[in-house]
Amino acid sequence: MRNRTDLHPTGARRLVRSMVAMLALTTLVGCKPLDDAMASVFGRSMRDSRSFDPYEHPMPPAEGSVAFAAGNWPSADGEVNLGQPEGVAIPYFTQFDLGTPGVGGEVVQGLVNPTDPMSAESLERGEELYSRFCVVCHGPDGVGANAYIADKHPLLPAYNLSGAQVSAYSDQYIYAMIRVGRGLMPEYGGRITHFDRWHIVNYVRQLQVQAGTRSAEAPAPAPDADGGDQ
Numbered sequence: 001m002r003n004r005t006d007l008h009p010t011g012a013r014r015l016v017r018s019m020v021a022m023l024a025l026t027t028l029v030g031c032k033p034l035d036d037a038m039a040s041v042f043g044r045s046m047r048d049s050r051s052f053d054p055y056e057h058p059m060p061p062a063e064g065s066v067a068f069a070a071g072n073w074p075s076a077d078g079e080v081n082l083g084q085p086e087g088v089a090i091p092y093f094t095q096f097d098l099g100t101p102g103v104g105g106e107v108v109q110g111l112v113n114p115t116d117p118m119s120a121e122s123l124e125r126g127e128e129l130y131s132r133f134c135v136v137c138h139g140p141d142g143v144g145a146n147a148y149i150a151d152k153h154p155l156l157p158a159y160n161l162s163g164a165q166v167s168a169y170s171d172q173y174i175y176a177m178i179r180v181g182r183g184l185m186p187e188y189g190g191r192i193t194h195f196d197r198w199h200i201v202n203y204v205r206q207l208q209v210q211a212g213t214r215s216a217e218a219p220a221p222a223p224d225a226d227g228g229d230q
């Protein structure tokens with residue numbers, strides 16, 4: 001019995017020969033002329049394609065526009081962040097600086113609350129942001145067990161913001177939690193700006209007063225109330 005190759009000996013040989021010829025041709029002339037020929041037919045070529053760097057915006061910003069977010073802090077509440085205010089050193093910290101969970105200390109030396117913690121405006125803004133970002137896991141009254149996700153994710157909402165433990169934390173610690181997160185809690189630094197973080201801290205303090213774990217006494221006003229945080 002004859003096999004397939006035996007049936008078409010010349011056909012197989014011809015195929016191999018033409019493949020070798022094509023390979024030789026490609027090696028000799030390279031891809032460029034072929035690409036040019038295709039470009040003349042189709043009007044464009046992959047060679048001229050515009051490439052983007054990672055995270056590069058494919059469209060230039062509109063003329064006269066101002067970048068909305070930057071790594072620096074705005075110099076005052078409600079201001080668009082145009083860069084680092086003069087003389088203000090920006091403390092850098094990560095989750096590792098938070099220290100032992102349950103202690104809630106200073107975190108960053110000299111990080112001062114630039115807002116008026118008792119002002120109605122600040123508390124209103126804090127409430128607005130708390131209900132946007134925190135309420136789902138920490139509950140409307142700060143009691144984790146009352147959080148909306150409590151049934152489905154029993155571990156996530158277990159942290160009580162209006163209890164005695166967080167009442168004893170420093171303002172800086174709560175601020176830092178918002179900025180860098182901790183463990184299962186996501187970081188909100190990229191979504192909540194410097195002043196808004198402080199408004200949330202003020203609001204969390206109010207929840208603690210309402211829960212009876214903190215006295216309503218107004219804390220001493222921040223020494224540097226114009227927003228120039230150190």
Ligand code: HEC
Binds near residue numbers: 134178
């Ligand atoms: C996705 C759910 C979720 C959201 C949203 C969330 N948290 Fe948390 N939060 C947690 C979890 C989980 C923990 C416990 C973190 C850990 O594992 O150590 C926590 C812990 C905390 C703690 C420390 C509590 C303690 O006893 O040490 C503070 C303060 C806090 N969150 C504040 C906030 C604030 C303010 C917001 C809104 C900006 C917020 N959280 C949004 C889940 C969340």
